[in-house]
Amino acid sequence: xxxxxxxxxxxxxxxxxxxxxxxxxxxxxxxxxxxxxxxxxxxxxxxxxxxxxxxxxxxxxxxxxxxxxxxxxxxxxxxxxxxxxxxxxxxxxxxxxxxxxxxxxxxxxxxxxxxxxxxxxxxxxxxxxxxxxxxxxxxxxxxxxxxxxxxxxxxxxxxxxxxxxxxxxxxxxxxxxxxxxxxxxxxxxxxxxxxxxxxxxxxxxxxxxxxxxx
Amino acid sequence: xxxxxxxxxxxxxxxxxxxxxxxxxxxxxxxxxxxxxxxxxxxxxxxxxxxxxxxxxxxxxxxxxxxxxxxxxxxxxxxxxxxxxxxxxxxxxxxxxxxxxxxxxxxxxxxxxxxxxxxxxxxxxxxxxxxxxxxxxxxxxxxxxxxxxxxxxxxxxxxxxxxxxxxxxxxxxxxxxxxxxxxxxxxxxx
Numbered sequence: 001x002x003x004x005x006x007x008x009x010x011x012x013x014x015x016x017x018x019x020x021x022x023x024x025x026x027x028x029x030x031x032x033x034x035x036x037x038x039x040x041x042x043x044x045x046x047x048x049x050x051x052x053x054x055x056x057x058x059x060x061x062x063x064x065x066x067x068x069x070x071x072x073x074x075x076x077x078x079x080x081x082x083x084x085x086x087x088x089x090x091x092x093x094x095x096x097x098x099x100x101x102x103x104x105x106x107x108x109x110x111x112x113x114x115x116x117x118x119x120x121x122x123x124x125x126x127x128x129x130x131x132x133x134x135x136x137x138x139x140x141x142x143x144x145x146x147x148x149x150x151x152x153x154x155x156x157x158x159x160x161x162x163x164x165x166x167x168x169x170x171x172x173x174x175x176x177x178x179x180x181x182x183x184x185x186x187x188x189x190x191x192x193x194x195x196x197x198x199x200x201x202x203x204x205x206x207x208x209x210x211x212x213x214x
Numbered sequence: 215x216x217x218x219x220x221x222x223x224x225x226x227x228x229x230x231x232x233x234x235x236x237x238x239x240x241x242x243x244x245x246x247x248x249x250x251x252x253x254x255x256x257x258x259x260x261x262x263x264x265x266x267x268x269x270x271x272x273x274x275x276x277x278x279x280x281x282x283x284x285x286x287x288x289x290x291x292x293x294x295x296x297x298x299x300x301x302x303x304x305x306x307x308x309x310x311x312x313x314x315x316x317x318x319x320x321x322x323x324x325x326x327x328x329x330x331x332x333x334x335x336x337x338x339x340x341x342x343x344x345x346x347x348x349x350x351x352x353x354x355x356x357x358x359x360x361x362x363x364x365x366x367x368x369x370x371x372x373x374x375x376x377x378x379x380x381x382x383x384x385x386x387x388x389x390x391x392x393x394x395x396x397x398x399x400x401x402x403x404x
Contacts, residue, residue: 001277001342001345001346001347002339002342003254003258003273003276003277003280003339003342004251004339006277006280006281006346007247007250007251007254007280008247009361009365009366010246010250010280010281010284010365010393011238011243011246011247011250012243012364012365012366012368013243013364013365013368013369013370013371013389014238014241014242014243014246015241015386015389015390016239016240016241017239017240017241017287017288018288019239019288019292021288021289022288022289022291082289083289083290083291083294083299084286084289084298084299084300084302084303084306085294085295085298085299085300085301085302085303085328086291086294086298152288153286153288153289154282154285154286154289154303156302156303156305156306213310213401214282214285214286214394214397214398
């Protein structure tokens with residue numbers, strides 16, 4: 001086929017393009033990620049019995065702020081990376097950095113003022129064995145939905161895009177996991193929540209160049 | 215050429231091509247054809263300087279980039295420079311091409327300057343060695359027939375739907391997915 005014929009082929013009967021396609025795809029992906037993880041939490045782990053009591057405490061909202069900031073940071077970055085020729089932008093990276101720095105600063109403070117022989121117990125909490133694995137498992141619906149959204153767009157930096165997609169999915173999973181997780185120690189979040197979100201991020205970085213090629 | 219005049223002509227080109235492309239996004243066939251024709255002249259010149267050692271690949275890669283531009287067009291944001299968007303797509307495809315060829319010869323091309331994209335237009339098409347029509351035959355009927363009738367023969371979606379027994383939305387989806395599948399087939403032939 002000659003190039004002129006290809007030009008005609010592409011132009012013939014060309015349909016109007018939905019300018020909101022990117023927002024719609026990511027809207028669907030975020031909805032699936034949040035609802036999917038919430039449904040899984042309620043169905044498999046159950047909500048924590050004291051949810052209504054803790055929901056009025058500031059520390060519970062501080063706990064939600066960590067995955068929420070990471071989710072917004074990852075969403076802002078990944079939607080930019082989905083467009084060729086757009087830089088990743090500073091806003092998303094700043095949100096992610098602030099969230100991680102804040103939780104680590106809080107964790108260091110809590111550990112500094114704690115009795116030395118209780119520090120390990122504070123970091124491990126009661127559920128350190130399952131936390132990261134649970135978050136990774138809860139990420140699966142969001143992970144599939146976010147990669148579906150990305151496959152309809154045109155990311156050119158596949159590894160970075162995959163990593164951000166994994167972080168987005170796992171931040172949504174962590175948000176839902178807060179409905180169940182009884183841990184209220186900042187050092188626990190700084191260790192195990194972040195590890196739980198790091199795993200899907202690494203999986204995303206690994207799958208990006210494989211699943212997102214176009 | 216005077217540097218300022220040169221920059222101005224690049225900016226004017228950007229504005230003209232963007233207007234055509236945006237009209238194309240709204241479904242204006244004539245503008246879109248005009249955009250793709252002009253773009254292919256620029257891309258051919260751009261690829262010629264990048265593929266001096268593989269002149270036989272220029273037209274194939276040009277067709278691959280045009281198809282990629284078409285398939286990626288819903289990722290364009292109206293407030294971003296069209297040059298940067300097209301350049302990122304061309305660079306992505308070129309990098310992919312070099313990666314698949316890296317076993318044959320190592321080369322270090324710098325791919326950093328988006329301005330070069332419109333700097334050296336080249337009109338004269340060479341012969342493509344890969345025949346897209348042969349790849350088209352490999353697509354399943356639900357994608358191949360909509361492409362053949364709507365895109366090659368220029369029939370309307372409604373006529374194609376009647377002729378193939380598919381619904382109108384199935385015809386549109388068939389064209390959309392078929393062109394994406396065609397891009398995947400091209401990747402497979404490298």
